[in-house]
């Protein structure tokens with residue numbers, strides 16, 4: 001643990017680690033194999049304050065920092081990447097309502113989200129609007145005191161199970177400035193869900209379409225002003241990207257720990273793999289690269305906490321660098337295990353499969369380069 005963390009942060013880190021090791025790690029293989037969404041276990045994290053980590057405390061949040069959140073997600077993902085990543089999405093959606101919602105909305109929704117009586121999903125992506133999210137077509141048409149919303153959201157984590165959907169829809173044709181954010185409850189007439197997607201990793205949480213066919217939502221469920229939704233969605237993603245990076249880091253750390261243990265015990269050519277210098281150098285590189293990624297993550301989190309003008313750029317840089325490095329380290333850990341790394345029983349191939357999507361979602365790593373270079377070259 002770095003000397004840069006306070007005693008309180010070490011305590012928070014230890015609490016998350018204990019939960020991960022006791023309540024996630026023993027089950028992660030089974031959840032992956034059975035595509036089981038462990039909602040009951042996820043809800044237990046609320047008792048630790050992990051359902052509203054950086055939500056204000058008057059509505060049940062923990063009022064912690066982005067740095068604290070990164071510490072928590074790094075530890076939770078050591079237990080199970082996919083489940084930790086879902087908890088991060090719930091936190092992102094809850095934070096958006098807490099930060100940009102009215103006082104009435106905060107009081108009505110956030111206490112139930114921080115207690116996880118309700119769990120939340122974040123709905124931005126559409127079949128025709130992925131990286132170019134501002135081109136989204138889901139329409140919200142004002143009708144008296146309501147909006148009537150029609151469209152399809154793609155790849156939504158938690159879809160079908162979540163109780164609350166923080167959803168971006170178009171209220172005017174004015175590009176990103178024509179997007180508004182809404183709170184939509186499961187069970188609202190016209191709201192349905194696609195089939196659970198069959199996917200490479202992240203199997204312990206469902207991913208599905210959210211389909212809106214004339215869904216009538218009270219105007220009181222619009223978050224903030226009309227036209228501000230895209231800005232809210234992007235603000236949510238700054239922190240979301242750090243969480244996704246932290247989840248990649250924790251998964252890669254488990255893979256590295258497994259690789260070190262395996263290299264010490266596996267005998268070939270009459271000695272342990274760890275006695276070959278090429279193996280020692282490989283492990284040294286994995287450790288060095290992962291620690292570099294960790295330093296970058298916490299630097300970015302500190303900048304987001306400090307609201308520095310370059311925080312968005314740093315969040316994008318950290319997301320790009322940490323998720324690429326974590327994937328490489330996990331894949332190298334699989335290589336250290338040889339053929340056994342390819343077997344599910346050793347628990348490394350699952351981490352590789354889980355970490356692959358971290359290079360794709362919450363903005364692909366190519367889009368992170370767009371954000372970084374745009375900021376570098378502006379002005």
Ligand SMILES: Cc1cc2nc3c(=O)[nH]c(=O)nc-3n(C[C@H](O)[C@H](O)[C@H](O)COP(=O)(O)OP(=O)(O)OC[C@H]3O[C@@H](n4cnc5c(N)ncnc54)[C@H](O)[C@@H]3O)c2cc1C
Nearest residue numbers: 122123124125130131155156157207360361362363364366
């Ligand atoms: C398991 C999973 C869970 C997800 N969960 C959610 C969720 O909960 N909520 C949500 O809203 N979304 C979610 N997503 C969606 C995710 O954020 C998108 O998949 C992602 O933003 C990329 O969009 P796309 O898949 O349409 O790819 P595209 O945008 O079509 O991109 C295809 C390729 O082209 C590249 N590309 C695109 N534009 C450029 C450019 N300008 N310059 C260079 N390269 C470019 C991309 O980097 C990528 O390599 C999830 C996705 C997955 C797979």
